[in-house]
Amino acid sequence: MTKQRCAIKALSCLVAALAMAGWAARPLSALDLPRFFSHRNLSEQAAAEMRAEEKISEELDQSADYRSRYQSIQNRPIRLQSHVKPGEELVFQAKWRGLPAGTLRLAAKRLTRLKNRPVFVFELQVTSNDFMGAFYPVDNSVISYADANDGHSYLLRRNISERHRRYKDRLEFKYDSRLENGLPDPVSRYSLVDELGREEAGAPFPIPGAMHDMVSSIYCLRGMDLRKIGDSQSFLLGSRQKPVIASVTVVAEEQLNLPGLGKFACLVVEPSANGANLSGHPLATRGGEKVWLEKHCRIPLQVSAELPWPVGQVIASLVNAEKCDLGRYALK
Numbered sequence: 001m002t003k004q005r006c007a008i009k010a011l012s013c014l015v016a017a018l019a020m021a022g023w024a025a026r027p028l029s030a031l032d033l034p035r036f037f038s039h040r041n042l043s044e045q046a047a048a049e050m051r052a053e054e055k056i057s058e059e060l061d062q063s064a065d066y067r068s069r070y071q072s073i074q075n076r077p078i079r080l081q082s083h084v085k086p087g088e089e090l091v092f093q094a095k096w097r098g099l100p101a102g103t104l105r106l107a108a109k110r111l112t113r114l115k116n117r118p119v120f121v122f123e124l125q126v127t128s129n130d131f132m133g134a135f136y137p138v139d140n141s142v143i144s145y146a147d148a149n150d151g152h153s154y155l156l157r158r159n160i161s162e163r164h165r166r167y168k169d170r171l172e173f174k175y176d177s178r179l180e181n182g183l184p185d186p187v188s189r190y191s192l193v194d195e196l197g198r199e200e201a202g203a204p205f206p207i208p209g210a211m212h213d214m215v216s217s218i219y220c221l222r223g224m225d226l227r228k229i230g231d232s233q234s235f236l237l238g239s240r241q242k243p244v245i246a247s248v249t250v251v252a253e254e255q256l257n258l259p260g261l262g263k264f265a266c267l268v269v270e271p272s273a274n275g276a277n278l279s280g281h282p283l284a285t286r287g288g289e290k291v292w293l294e295k296h297c298r299i300p301l302q303v304s305a306e307l308p309w310p311v312g313q314v315i316a317s318l319v320n321a322e323k324c325d326l327g328r329y330a331l332k
Contacts, residue, residue, distance in 0.1 A: 012059035023233035073245060075210045075235050078151035082122055083297070084324075086111040090299070091320040092189070102128045102138060104316055111148060116178075118148040122215045125213075138162050150221045152210035152236060152321065168193040171238050173211050190240040202240065205221040217246070222298040226250055226267055237273070246273045248291075255331065256292050256301055262330030265295040266302075296329050303323055 032034065092104040105125040106111050112119055112158075112172040128138040145155040148240065156171040177183045181317060187204035194200070200206065212220055213236055224233045230248045252268040269291050292302040303316045 007134070017108070030072045073154065073206065073234050073236055075212055077149070077210075078220045079149055080146060080223070081111075082153050083119070083222035084108050084120060084219055086120070087323040089320075089322040090318055090324070092303070092316040092321045094316045096314045100129055101314075102126065106215075108219070109143075114145060119154065120144075120146050120148050120216075121221070122146060122219060124215050134313075136163050137279065141213055142215055144213050146216035146219070147215070149212065151212065151216065152225065153213040153216045156213040156215065156238065170199075170211065171240070173203070173207065173238060175210065185191055188238055188241075204242045207238070207243060208236065211236055211243060213238050218300065221248065221293065221300075224248075226269065226293070226298060228267075229253060244273050247272065248272075253288075253295070254292070258301060260322065261318065261326070264301060264326075264329060266292040267295050267298070267329060268292055294326060294329055297325055299324060299326050 008314055039106045087110075088110065089105060089107040092106070094101045094104060102143075103126075105123075106125075107123050107125075108120045109123050113119060123144075124142040126138055126140040128136060138161070140161045143157045143159075144153060146153050152173070152175070154173055157168070158170070159168050160166060169190070171188060171190050172283050173186070173188050175186045176185050177185045186207050186209060188207050189204050191199040191201040210217055214237065217235065217237060220235070223233065224235075226233060226248065227249050227250075228253060232247060233246060234247040237246050248269045248271050250267050251270050254266050254268055255263055257263045271289055271291065290304045291300055292304075293299065297319070301318045
């Protein structure tokens with residue numbers, strides 16, 4: 001494998017690790033999209049994907065452990081307005097063996113209203129640098145709409161432009177849906193969007209209640225009870241059908257020195273997941289992913305992923321932070 005191919009794989013996995021705070025536990029292509037859809041065969045391929053996902057859902061149903069965990073987990077409300085300021089932007093530089101590979105930007109773009117509720121618009125952008133772009137250009141954007149009062153996701157939209165692959169998709173959560181008898185029946189719906197804006201939507205899928213998405217969950221970490229080694233939190237992430245059971249566990253406390261930003265006390269957390277991702281593929285814990293969270297505000301400062309030989313370790317480190325309280329937690 002050439003250095004260029006190694007760097008491409010490293011950046012792709014690192015993007016997935018940051019985008020999902022490391023929940024996806026295997027080598028993934030950028031933004032956890034292992035298979036892409038050509039627009040000329042959109043309907044045909046979408047149908048094949050959905051059939052494959054139904055099989056995965058059936059297999060998950062056969063697991064008593066998965067069912068019991070799924071039924072016992074609920075996403076508790078997290079008041080994002082207490083942890084995030086509109087306009088906050090975090091910029092990370094991705095490196096493989098010390099070589100810059102690209103930039104990741106995580107931003108709270110604005111505070112708006114949706115269904116008469118205050119909603120944050122979060123955006124994750126992934127852009128390759130000139131070196132990487134010469135071999136594998138990447139310009140991806142993921143937008144999340146999350147309730148500012150309780151952290152629950154309403155909508156996730158992705159716009160992917162990666163080398164010769166381009167497509168859009170969306171995952172919507174409808175919490176006000178009801179059965180014919182009037183009882184609550186919250187559902188999610190996954191859709192592929194072609195170049196003309198036409199949607200290839202899957203059937204509504206029942207969800208147990210409030211959900212997080214791959215971007216909103218990164219911000220919701222700030223309100224979770226993670227304080228010391230051994231603390232662990234589990235929650236539900238939206239997927240094409242069955243929610244993903246995700247968890248983070250504090251495995252260490254360290255100090256991290258970020259050039260230009262300062263030295264910080266960190267909680268080192270290891271993420272894991274059980275379920276299927278947005279592309280319908282099963283997730284299995286591989287290990288090796290770590291996220292450094294500032295101990296008090298739990299803003300992500302660094303992400304590390306250990307990939308199989310010959311790639312090895314890749315790291316994305318925070319290089320700039322705007323409109324957030326991170327500076328007040330810098331160690332003297």
